[in-house]
Amino acid sequence: MNCTKWRFRRPAPETVISKDELAFRRPRVNGWSCPPGASQLVGWLVYGFLATISFGIHIPLLPRPWYHVAYATLGTVFIVHFFTHVAAVTVDPADASVRAKVNYSSPLPLFDRSKQPHVIKDQHCFLCDVQVGPRVKHCSSCNKCVEDFDHHCKWLNTCVGGRNYWLFFSALVSALVGVLLLFTLILFVFVQHIRDPHILRTAPQLGALPGNSTWLLFLPLAPIETSSAGLLTITFIALMLSTICLMLLCHLLCFHLFLFYKGISTFEYVKLKKQEKSRKQELECRNSKRPSKTPQNQENSIDCEPTKYPSSSNLVSKNPLTFRLSETLCSEMESFKKSVDNDKFRYGTENKTRGISMSVIQNWKASNEEDYPSGSGNSLPETQDPLGSSIMSPNRSSQ
Structure with a gap:
């Protein structure tokens, strides 16, 4: 087991890498800097698809009392999300010292984790060559120091820090509310098309068509005819897509609410998890190296059981x-x-179970009488029975 797989993050590099060994790349200004991210493109495509089918297909099918309510509610939520999303992408989250010094047109050394895992020492960034604050981190993707760094968002294609965090959070909440309303709308249209399609044919253009097999999309500006199966297919795809978006946004919002409750950022949460995993691995290594019994103890141990x-x-x-x-x-x-x-329990010489025989006691008595004569005033010490049941005097031992 590798006990040093995960290491605690330190604020300073172990070795200083010379600029000749570094690659150079221009730092990113914001989320609009090239190249665009794949997740960013996917996010904008999903936003455009859901907005198109909601305002062009499903809202025109609603009954007239709910027609204007759906347009006003969904329209407001989609507009709020659009502007907060654009603002979060546009704002430069870099530290104030970086924005004042760094020229984004000139390249900076690229932050390569394989060569230099730590670039900040004593609140000084070696790559940006500026003094930074205590909660600043150099982002390897944007290649600049970000103030109050939280995380690098792949959906915005930029870092989320102190300058654009609340814009990011507002875009997240508005997206969740919009997708929830859209999910309710699409589910209503899907169920009513199966149960009673006449409720969805309140538009004047649909009343002129015979039967329920032909439907019109993008009412009232550019009506396009389609079949009932085609409308159900589009509605089902939109329902599945909105369900996936709803689950992802709920998970992300709950995670950031948890971070609010803990009072930490996403980056600090990731560091704590890595440190906890590292401590667990070190503890496992110590337990695996601890011997169960030393060979010396095995040699000195006495066991009467031959098995x-x-x-x-x-x-x-x-x-x-x-x-x-x-x-x-x-x-x-x-x-x-x-x-x-x-x-x-016999006390004669025939008793072989005694640890000390009577002859040994008599010899001990004779030797002590030579060492301590009777005139010296020192009495001969009493002898305890080998079985511990009584105290034996010299007269008794001679019997």
Whole structure:
């Protein structure tokens, strides 16, 4: 396991890369700078498609009381989203020192993460060569320092920072409201076309057509005839597309509301997740390197069960003294257990279960009498019974 796969983000580069080793590219001014992003183009195409089918196909099919309400409501929401979206793309989110110094017509060193993972040290950007604020990050896509950096939005094709964050949030909310209203409108048309198509044929141009098999699109300016199956196909495609957009926008809005609640930015959230993952990996590495039992403890361990260590030849070859000691202790313990089971607590020489025999006690008595004569005033210490049941005096041991 690679314990250093994820590393904590540091504010300074480990090595300074010379400008000869760097690629050069012009910094992006805003989201309109070339080249346009693929997600940006997809977003504008979806916006144009939903606006066309809602105002050109489905709203003209509504009954007359709801006809003007739908035009006014959806029209207002789509216009608000259009202007907030354009403003968020147009505003330059760069730091004030970068906007004052950097000439966007001249190229700057390109921020390459493979060569220079960190470019800001002591609030100084080595690529932009300016002093920046504490919440500034150099964006590798825009190749400039962004004030209060939140994230690089691929749908706007520009960075979202302190200068355009509320424009981005307003565009997000207006897009969600517009798609929700459009989803309701398209679902109503789809259901009514199946249940009772006469409710959708209130326009004067549709009243002149016989039956329900022929429909007109883009009323009232440029009516185009189509079949009932064609209208249902267009409505179903629009319904699926609006459902996908609704789920994506709901997810994005809930995520930013969560960031509001936590009081952090998107970039800080990503850093916290990386640091948490790095700590987990380091903890796993420490646990994997920790040994369960050292070989020294295994050699010094004594076990009387032969099934746990069936091969005693390894112990004899490594430490014969330890093996003999363990064998003696095991035999003494087994004989003591047998004597306990048979209730044979005799104190004579025939009792082989005692750890210390009576002859050893008498020898100990004789040696102590030589060391401590009776005239010296030091009494001979009492001897405890080997079984721990009583205290034996010298007179008793001679009996």
